[in-house]
Amino acid sequence: MRDTPSAGSMTRADILAGEIADSIIDGTLPPGSRLDEHMLAERYGTSRTPVREAIRQLKTTGLIDVRPRRGAVVAEVTSRDLETLFVAMAEIEATCARLCALGMNPVERRRLQALHQSTRDLVEAGDQTAYAAANISLHLQIYAGAHNPVLSDFAAGLRRRLAPFRNAQFRAPGRLPLSFAEHDVIVEAILAGNAAAAHAAMLHHVSLVEDAFEQVARSSSAA
Amino acid sequence: MRDTPSAGSMTRADILAGEIADSIIDGTLPPGSRLDEHMLAERYGTSRTPVREAIRQLKTTGLIDVRPRRGAVVAEVTSRDLETLFVAMAEIEATCARLCALGMNPVERRRLQALHQSTRDLVEAGDQTAYAAANISLHLQIYAGAHNPVLSDFAAGLRRRLAPFRNAQFRAPGRLPLSFAEHDVIVEAILAGNAAAAHAAMLHHVSLVEDAFEQVARSSSAA
DNA sequence: GACCGCAATCTTGCATGCAATTTTCTCCAA
DNA sequence: TTGGAGAAAATTGCATGCAAGATTGCGGTC
Numbered sequence: 254m255r256d257t258p259s260a261g262s263m264t265r266a267d268i269l270a271g272e273i274a275d276s277i278i279d280g281t282l283p284p285g286s287r288l289d290e291h292m293l294a295e296r297y298g299t300s301r302t303p304v305r306e307a308i309r310q311l312k313t314t315g316l317i318d319v320r321p322r323r324g325a326v327v328a329e330v331t332s333r334d335l336e337t338l339f340v341a342m343a344e345i346e347a348t349c350a351r352l353c354a355l356g357m358n359p360v361e362r363r364r365l366q367a368l369h370q371s372t373r374d375l376v377e378a379g380d381q382t383a384y385a386a387a388n389i390s391l392h393l394q395i396y397a398g399a400h401n402p403v404l405s406d407f408a409a410g411l412r413r414r415l416a417p418f419r420n421a422q423f424r425a426p427g428r429l430p431l432s433f434a435e436h437d438v439i440v441e442a443i444l445a446g447n448a449a450a451a452h453a454a455m456l457h458h459v460s461l462v463e464d465a466f467e468q469v470a471r472s473s474s475a476a
Numbered sequence: 477m478r479d480t481p482s483a484g485s486m487t488r489a490d491i492l493a494g495e496i497a498d499s500i501i502d503g504t505l506p507p508g509s510r511l512d513e514h515m516l517a518e519r520y521g522t523s524r525t526p527v528r529e530a531i532r533q534l535k536t537t538g539l540i541d542v543r544p545r546r547g548a549v550v551a552e553v554t555s556r557d558l559e560t561l562f563v564a565m566a567e568i569e570a571t572c573a574r575l576c577a578l579g580m581n582p583v584e585r586r587r588l589q590a591l592h593q594s595t596r597d598l599v600e601a602g603d604q605t606a607y608a609a610a611n612i613s614l615h616l617q618i619y620a621g622a623h624n625p626v627l628s629d630f631a632a633g634l635r636r637r638l639a640p641f642r643n644a645q646f647r648a649p650g651r652l653p654l655s656f657a658e659h660d661v662i663v664e665a666i667l668a669g670n671a672a673a674a675h676a677a678m679l680h681h682v683s684l685v686e687d688a689f690e691q692v693a694r695s696s697s698a699a
Numbered sequence: 700g701a702c703c704g705c706a707a708t709c710t711t712g713c714a715t716g717c718a719a720t721t722t723t724c725t726c727c728a729a
Numbered sequence: 730t731t732g733g734a735g736a737a738a739a740t741t742g743c744a745t746g747c748a749a750g751a752t753t754g755c756g757g758t759c
Contacts, residue, residue: 264544264742266532290711300744302525305712306532309489313536315626321487322711322750341626344575348567403538403564407630449672487712513741523714528741545720545741702759709752715745722739729732 265299266306272297273307277316277327278416288317288325315414335418336463342411343459346392349408350439350455353398354448361398362444368394369440376433381423384432388423391436395455398443422465435461488522489529495520496530500539500550501639511540511548538637558641559686565634566682569615572631573662573678576621577671584621585667591617592663599656604646607655611646614659618666618678645688658684 273293276282288308290301297304312319319325330338357365368391375384392412396405412419422428435458442450496516499505511531513524520527535542542548553561580588591614598607615635619628635642645651658681665673 266742267544301711302743302745306529306742309529309532310536313533321490323752324710337624337626340575340624341630344571344624344627348571352563352567401560401563401567403560403634404567407564411626489712514739524741525713525715529712546722547741700759702757704757705755707752707754710750712747712749714747717742717744719740719742721741722737724737725735727732727734729730 264306265303266310269293269297269299269303269307270310273311274314274316274413278413280417282327284327284329286327288327290324314410335415338411338415339459339463339466342408342415343456343463345404345408345411346395346459347452347456349395349399349401349404350443350451351448352401352404353395354443354446354451356400357398357443361394365391365394365398365440366444369436372433372436376429379429381429384429385420385423388432388436395439395443418466418470419462421469422462425465425469428465431461432458487529488526489533492516492520492522492526492530493533496534497537497539497636501636503640505550507550507552509550511550513547537633558638561634561638562682562686562689565631565638566679566686568627568631568634569618569682570675570679572618572622572624572627573666573674574671575624575627576618577666577669577674579623580621580666584617588614588617588621588663589667592659595656595659599652602652604652607652608643608646611655611659618662621666641689641693642685644692645685648688648691651688654684655681 273282273288282288290304290308293304294301308317308319308325311317312325316328317325318328353361353365368387372384372387372391375387389412393409396408399405423432435454438454439451439458442454496505496511505511513527513531516527517524531540531542531548534540535548539551540548541551576584576588591610595607595610595614598610612635616632619631622628646655658677661677662674662681665677
């Protein structure tokens, strides 16, 4: 539900771009799928023109690969790409955390702490689904706290791209309490206004997320 | 010359996107200009379709603002936006410098030092134009040295967007030797593998670039 | 039996035309 | 003179048709 349907002033191409992106992210369109213009046009009940414009739009997000005259395919994410994305994500999030430590206002700090504390119960209950949702909220608050739309948009885009891989991480055994503990260090550093510590803690945290994902990926591919 | 014209496999829309972006960056299309599809189509000798696709593509870069059914205009960059962009640029470049310190291979380190040293002569000669070009090369090398296409693409995009404002900075009195001295600290830290120092030095450097720009902007608007 | 060349088919790229909405101009009234 | 309502003009959004290039399958030859 990214696009409020009530936003009447949206072109079909915009809507299509969102729909296609969602389909890619939720796995309906797996990596390697050919994005046939006729097929997409028929599926969404429009002509090829808006589909083409949506594809152009998606091209710049990295979700799809477009080779002129040869069509578009859902981007195959190699493990090398994945590492690049995770490193970029870690660095950007660390930067956001740094800026939060330097510039969050009292209201934002209080909200951040409140949200973080509220996840403690979810950890104890072992509710992976609810924790994953709260986790996203926490990170989004940190993006917002950076007070820099350019950085936070970029971070949000990366997060969307990595979403299919991140959601798996909480299945790693014992990941929930660890995640909470890492968040604790981050939030503590931000609230204390310690920029360097916030940066380091977030970098560490996201790196561990990558490790957790790889652990899950290995065990599930071995199973 | 971003787009090699010899790359035969490029669609008209891609070429147009590049042309329009260049026109915006070099000032041919000043902020606030309406991007009339008929006009652009006629100017570039094509139909409206590729123009529309180019506009879609540019929409995601932040260079233009598109309001559905109301056309596209070259984005007005407010001073607030500008500060946001400069901060984002500083953070990303600092991150790249950090990664360079951690991961540049010997060849890259030697090349970086060689390029930096070669700019010393330009400073002494007071050649602002040549120095500006060398300055870009230096920063691009640092992007590349981060070994992360996601980050370096983002950095390059930001640099393009800020290009019109950055070029002015070297007109600030005494900026050239200062710039060189700042580069010296950055390069030194990278070569020494000191990640924290490289990060801090680059952050400092880009912040000073912003200061220098504002100084030039104020004096020229006051003149 | 394998490889190379050619043709048929399919897919994308571009142009044009029509529909829908926004903008602007004009005219009328207060 | 100014404000607003309505219509005309202009501009964008979308659909369709045609052309160019790519892929695939087939036949011939070595």
